[in-house]
Amino acid sequence: MTTVHSAHSIQVHNPADGTVVGAVPDQDRDAVAAAAAALRAAQPTWEEIGPAGRRKWLLSWQDWLIDNSARLSEIVRSETGKPRATADIEVPAAVDLMKYWANNAARFLADDHPKPHNLLGRTKQLTTCYRPYPVVGVITPWNFPLLNVFFDALPALMAGAAVLVKPSEVTPLSAVEIGRGWTEIGAPPVFSVVTGSGNTGHAVVEAVDYLQFTGSTRTGRKIAAACGDRLIPCSLELGGKDPAIVLADADLDRAANGIAYGSMFNAGQVCISIERVYVEEPVYDEFVAKLTERVAALRQGDDARPYSADVGALATPAQRDIVQRHVDEALAAGARTTVGGKSTGTGTFFEPTVLVDVDHSMSCVTEETFGPTVPVMKVADEDEAVRLANDSIYGLSATVWTGDKQRGEKVARRLEAGAVNVNDSFANMFSFALPMGGWKQSGIGARWGGAAGIRKYCRQQAITVPRLPMQKSEVTWFPASKIKTRALITLLQGMAARGKRRLPGPRS
Ligand code: NAD
Numbered sequence: 001m002t003t004v005h006s007a008h009s010i011q012v013h014n015p016a017d018g019t020v021v022g023a024v025p026d027q028d029r030d031a032v033a034a035a036a037a038a039l040r041a042a043q044p045t046w047e048e049i050g051p052a053g054r055r056k057w058l059l060s061w062q063d064w065l066i067d068n069s070a071r072l073s074e075i076v077r078s079e080t081g082k083p084r085a086t087a088d089i090e091v092p093a094a095v096d097l098m099k100y101w102a103n104n105a106a107r108f109l110a111d112d113h114p115k116p117h118n119l120l121g122r123t124k125q126l127t128t129c130y131r132p133y134p135v136v137g138v139i140t141p142w143n144f145p146l147l148n149v150f151f152d153a154l155p156a157l158m159a160g161a162a163v164l165v166k167p168s169e170v171t172p173l174s175a176v177e178i179g180r181g182w183t184e185i186g187a188p189p190v191f192s193v194v195t196g197s198g199n200t201g202h203a204v205v206e207a208v209d210y211l212q213f214t215g216s217t218r219t220g221r222k223i224a225a226a227c228g229d230r231l232i233p234c235s236l237e238l239g240g241k242d243p244a245i246v247l248a249d250a251d252l253d254r255a256a257n258g259i260a261y262g263s264m265f266n267a268g269q270v271c272i273s274i275e276r277v278y279v280e281e282p283v284y285d286e287f288v289a290k291l292t293e294r295v296a297a298l299r300q301g302d303d304a305r306p307y308s309a310d311v312g313a314l315a316t317p318a319q320r321d322i323v324q325r326h327v328d329e330a331l332a333a334g335a336r337t338t339v340g341g342k343s344t345g346t347g348t349f350f351e352p353t354v355l356v357d358v359d360h361s362m363s364c365v366t367e368e369t370f371g372p373t374v375p376v377m378k379v380a381d382e383d384e385a386v387r388l389a390n391d392s393i394y395g396l397s398a399t400v401w402t403g404d405k406q407r408g409e410k411v412a413r414r415l416e417a418g419a420v421n422v423n424d425s426f427a428n429m430f431s432f433a434l435p436m437g438g439w440k441q442s443g444i445g446a447r448w449g450g451a452a453g454i455r456k457y458c459r460q461q462a463i464t465v466p467r468l469p470m471q472k473s474e475v476t477w478f479p480a481s482k483i484k485t486r487a488l489i490t491l492l493q494g495m496a497a498r499g500k501r502r503l504p505g506p507r508s
Pocket of ligand 1: 166167196216238
């Protein structure tokens with residue numbers, strides 16, 4: 001199950017049973033630079049064909065994805081140990097995202113013609129246009145090996161950039177297949193996948209013009225520093241410790257079902273997993289009983305009989321060890337489990353676990369766990385819940401559970417998080433019209449969210465074109481003169497200042 005690096009290749013394992021399921025090259029700096037150079041050479045033509053030309057390729061890729069969905073889903077499963085029901089979602093979610101960008105990119109990338117801000121500006125036609133960064137690097141983690149690539153590669157490609165992907169060394173096989181698909185449909189060579197570990201990722205940062213990163217806050221910090229050195233922009237989608245607030249007026253059955261799903265889906269390996277729950281005192285006992293019942297009912301296993309498992313393996317032994325450490329440290333400090341608490345089976349499985357009697361001194365509440373555990377805390381009221389929810393270095397997303405939707409929205413606006421779902425888990429993630437991004441140490445920038453989600457891969461270019469017939473010279477040009485300078489001051493001050501300060505003349 002450990003990722004094995006030989007001199008030139010990396011073995012990929014199925015964490016559910018430890019079998020080797022593939023191998024990819026561990027590509028070095030030269031290989032990455034060569035891939036980036038080839039992309040750079042092909043990109044201008046890709047930009048030239050415009051959004052309508054690129055749309056055709058995107059939809060052709062979408063067809064390929066659907067036609068190969070069963071095989072791709074198996075590859076996702078083989079390198080992650082996910083149950084089928086979880087792996088099967090990746091292709092359709094990517095298909096949906098493809099439609100979003102295919103249908104909206106042209107509109108989002110259209111030139112803007114802003115109104116001039118003053119009278120002088122009216123002598124020009126003003127245009128802002130959106131020109132892509134030539135080569136965009138996309139570095140991804142292992143939790144959704146197929147979707148994570150599409151999340152960011154699609155808008156970058158539709159913006160007219162060429163895209164260089166470096167998937168996680170733990171789960172590179174899905175990304176390699178996606179690259180194969182792009183070639184198979186005969187698309188222009190503006191999408192490439194390089195494989196390897198952190199060094200390969202660093203080489204990508206050195207070779208591209210914009211870097212989109214999804215992964216841990218620890219690596220994100222290194223990438224931001226490397227991008228800073230090169231003075232290239234980056235956007236970072238990092239870790240989280242998402243709180244859920246259960247108010248006393250909530251429908252407790254829905255809250256328990258939603259929080260069981262939001263904390264255990266993909267074995268808790270979702271950046272926006274619910275990782276801590278604050279429950280108002282009057283309903284605490286009842287909620288804990290209901291959540292425990294839901295979590296205890298989850299079926300865990302390798303899904304040998306299709307769709308017989310809800311919760312699969314963790315992606316690596318290291319990930320399982322983090323989960324075990326968080327649980328052990330909590331128990332040693334006085335917490336209790338109401339269900340679960342240990343690893344099971346031969347693979348990297350960890351029992352779906354509910355922790356109670358926890359507090360903010362424990363690692364299970366302060367650090368990102370990224371596993372199937374959910375600590376629950378009792379709070380006196382809404383104010384305490386909001387204060388504790390905001391007491392985190394992270395600010396990715398949050399949920400609020402209440403019978404009063406208006407109250408839910410009011411609480412949402414008090415939370416320091418990039419997204420808040422009222423009475424639901426993950427809803428923001430599948431609303432591509434909304435931005436998805438983290439506050440605080442959960443990230444910089446955001447993906448999706450209408451025009452901003454594609455324009456982020458573009459450099460803005462300002463163009464002015466005269467509206468009036470051309471003269472040989474302009475009054476503001478050389479030679480300088482007192483009269484011309486005074487006229488300019490009078491004009492600018494007259495247009496911009498207030499009251500009598502609009503009038504020219506000396507002032508002490
Ligand atoms: P990670 O940071 O260990 O690795 C992510 C990627 O970065 C991998 O491809 C890795 O090879 C590469 N990398 C490592 N060192 C590098 C370096 N110095 N330069 C360039 N690239 C480097 O993260 P992970 O363990 O694969 O994924 C889990 C993390 O991802 C969790 O923290 C999770 O919250 C986060 N995540 C965030 C989002 C989001 O949208 N905010 C989504 C999914 C996962």
